[in-house]
Amino acid sequence: xxxxxxxxxxxxxxxxxxxxxxxxILESQLxxxxxxxxxxxxxxxxxxVLLSTVVPFYIATLFRGGFGPGVSARLFFIPxxxxxxxxxxxxxxxxxxxxxxxxxxxxxxxxLYLARPITRFDYLVAKSGAVAAWIFFGAVIPSSIGxxxxxxxxxxxxxxxxxxxxxxxxxxxxxxxxxxxxxxxxSSLSSRSALAGAGIFGVLIGSEAVAVLxxxxxxxxxxxxxxPDENLIAVASGAFGVGGDPLSPWVAAVILIGFSAxxxxxxxxxxxxxxxxxx
Amino acid sequence: MPPLLETVELTRRFDEVxxxxxxxxxxxxxxxGLIGPNGAGKTxxxxxxxxxxxxxxxxARVFDKxxxxxxxxxxxxxxxxPEHDCLLPEMSGIGFVAYMGRVSGLPKEVAFRRAHEVxxxxxxxxxxxxxxxxxxxxxxxxxxLAQALVHDPPLCIFDEPTAGLDPAGREGMLGLxxxxxxxxxxxxxxxxxxxxxxxxxxxxxxMMNAGQLLAEGRLSDLKATGRDEVVVRVKGDPLLFASAxxxxxxxxxxxxxxxxxxxxxxxxxQIFAAARESGVQVRYLRPAVHTVEELFLSLLEARAKGxxx
Numbered sequence: 022x023x024x025x026x027x028x029x030x031x032x033x034x035x036x037x038x039x040x041x042x043x044x045x046i047l048e049s050q051l052x053x054x055x056x057x058x059x060x061x062x063x064x065x066x067x068x069x070v071l072l073s074t075v076v077p078f079y080i081a082t083l084f085r086g087g088f089g090p091g092v093s094a095r096l097f098f099i100p101x102x103x104x105x106x107x108x109x110x111x112x113x114x115x116x117x118x119x120x121x122x123x124x125x126x127x128x129x130x131x132x133l134y135l136a137r138p139i140t141r142f143d144y145l146v147a148k149s150g151a152v153a154a155w156i157f158f159g160a161v162i163p164s165s166i167g168x169x170x171x172x173x174x175x176x177x178x179x180x181x182x183x184x185x186x187x188x189x190x191x192x193x194x195x196x197x198x199x200x201x202x203x204x205x206x207x208s209s210l211s212s213r214s215a216l217a218g219a220g221i222f223g224v225l226i227g228s229e230a231v232a233v234l235x236x237x238x239x240x241x242x243x244x245x246x247x248x249p250d251e252n253l254i255a256v257a258s259g260a261f262g263v264g265g266d267p268l269s270p271w272v273a274a275v276i277l278i279g280f281s282a283x284x285x286x287x288x289x290x291x292x293x294x295x296x297x298x299x300x
Numbered sequence: 301m302p303p304l305l306e307t308v309e310l311t312r313r314f315d316e317v318x319x320x321x322x323x324x325x326x327x328x329x330x331x332x333g334l335i336g337p338n339g340a341g342k343t344x345x346x347x348x349x350x351x352x353x354x355x356x357x358x359x360a361r362v363f364d365k366x367x368x369x370x371x372x373x374x375x376x377x378x379x380x381x382p383e384h385d386c387l388l389p390e391m392s393g394i395g396f397v398a399y400m401g402r403v404s405g406l407p408k409e410v411a412f413r414r415a416h417e418v419x420x421x422x423x424x425x426x427x428x429x430x431x432x433x434x435x436x437x438x439x440x441x442x443x444x445l446a447q448a449l450v451h452d453p454p455l456c457i458f459d460e461p462t463a464g465l466d467p468a469g470r471e472g473m474l475g476l477x478x479x480x481x482x483x484x485x486x487x488x489x490x491x492x493x494x495x496x497x498x499x500x501x502x503x504x505x506x507m508m509n510a511g512q513l514l515a516e517g518r519l520s521d522l523k524a525t526g527r528d529e530v531v532v533r534v535k536g537d538p539l540l541f542a543s544a545x546x547x548x549x550x551x552x553x554x555x556x557x558x559x560x561x562x563x564x565x566x567x568x569x570q571i572f573a574a575a576r577e578s579g580v581q582v583r584y585l586r587p588a589v590h591t592v593e594e595l596f597l598s599l600l601e602a603r604a605k606g607x608x609x
Binding site for chain 1: 350352371372373375376378380382384385386387388389390399400402403404405406407408410447451
């Protein structure tokens with residue numbers, strides 16, 4: 022067999038713009054994360070959220086008249102209050118986020134990515150986008166479907182369902198940004214996916230444990246701001262009109278946004294220092 | 301026409317270490333060999349040319365674009381093959397090459413079609429659907445080559461492309477590089493410490509050592525600037541022959557069965573006279589052809605002597 026220079030059957034096309042390039046990374050990473058474990062976690066999360074949304078509304082409908090008009094809106098808070106939602110979301114984040122950057126560090130394919138016509142920021146956006154999409158499927162979609170179901174079954178009026186949807190969206194999006202940020206940052210710190218996954222789980226669950234413990238010991242509820250879960254619960258309680266939470270929903274929301282921005286910045290900073298063409 | 305690569309007083313420091321020291325050069329399009337020992341600054345130079353790190357001072361331009369400012373535009377027109385393993389093992393060869401094409405900006409359909417074509421060129425037609433984790437070292441090198449070519453860049457940068465290959469694999473890879481170097485309108489930079497590879501593939505060479513430029517130019521011109529020497533092989537005692545040459549005022553260097561000496565007017569006549577006197581038979585007499593290795597070593601030696609003096 023003789024060899025000859027590659028003769029391309031298509032003429033050289035104009036290269037697509039940068040969003041298309043990182044879009045290719047996003048698509049690839051999104052599909053790569055489509056593993057059985059992630060689908061199982063997503064299924065469990067959806068089942069937990071749907072059940073804890075629809076069943077309380079069903080029961081409330083059975084006993085309609087026994088509840089005041091404000092009680093129904095509070096029912097949307099139930100999925101967030103049990104801890105199951107947070108725990109499963111942490112598991113999902115650990116599973117989808119663990120290898121997002123660490124695998125590229127391990128295989129040293131980061132070199133190839135950054136030697137392409139994209140920036141480190143593009144790379145980070147694409148990788149974060151894939152993680153965020155998966156967390157979005159778990160943090161926002163099930164609760165939104167829950168609102169739609171209670172509306173369709175007549176358990177809630179349209180304004181009530183919209184209020185529930187708005188609250189779910191606010192809490193869910195805050196969870197998406199915070200969990201994505203910490204997942205991408207911790208994944209960029211290690212070339213071992215398992216270690217990164219354990220780190221994500223440990224930091225999120227550990228911060229909750231530390232916050233609860235410190236708050237109990239010192240009798241200072243403001244230690245709750247150290248935990249993403251406590252902050253998300255505070256935002257949810259504010260969104261659904263549930264009183265009694267010692268944390269301010271606005272402060273909690275600002276902390277979550279600040280936490281997300283900081284972790285994204287740290288991940289970018291970490292990539293800036295990553296060797297592209299090692300000596 | 302602007303040069304393909306141009307640097308002006310290019311310097312790059314890493315804390316106290318000066319990896320690149322005031323390199324100025326202008327290289328036209330073609331096959332360029334970048335040679336030097338480990339730590340010479342080759343990789344740092346490549347990083348600057350790819351627009352991945354800025355120079356500490358001076359400037360670098362590729363395709364007449366500033367590497368510090370126009371990194372993305374430069375990388376659109378450059379294919380890069382790193383030295384180390386950097387493939388995604390869970391992907392198939394075809395999937396990986398097409399994916400890299402898409403990240404370079406090719407539309408999906410075009411990226412896949414080109415991936416097929418370029419994998420055929422690199423000799424991986426039959427194995428393209430297999431996972432990269434199942435590939436041998438040679439096949440991995442060929443996938444790395446394919447991903448650098450998939451978007452058909454006018455300039456390819458190959459960093460130690462024959463590293464880790466067996467002799468047959470090395471010859472195969474050099475054959476591919478020779479074909480690529482012969483394509484009109486396409487240029488390459490071949491960074492290696494295997495000087496023989498450069499000699500086979502490149503027409504220009506940039507020699508670096510300790511962050512400095514030792515020499516730069518056409519290979520044939522650089523070779524011509526070496527000492528004018530002849531090589532003699534004799535049947536008989538070469539040491540006796542060498543003594544006879546010394547008696548005639550020549551300075552022979554005995555290298556195994558060969559004797560090398562500086563050419564001067566009438567030296568050929570003296571060589572045959574010395575052979576007759578020492579009772580040896582001249583088997584061949586030819587002008588010495590300098591290899592890149594010899595040239596590089598002589599430049600290093602000259603630089604060291606200059607530094608001492």
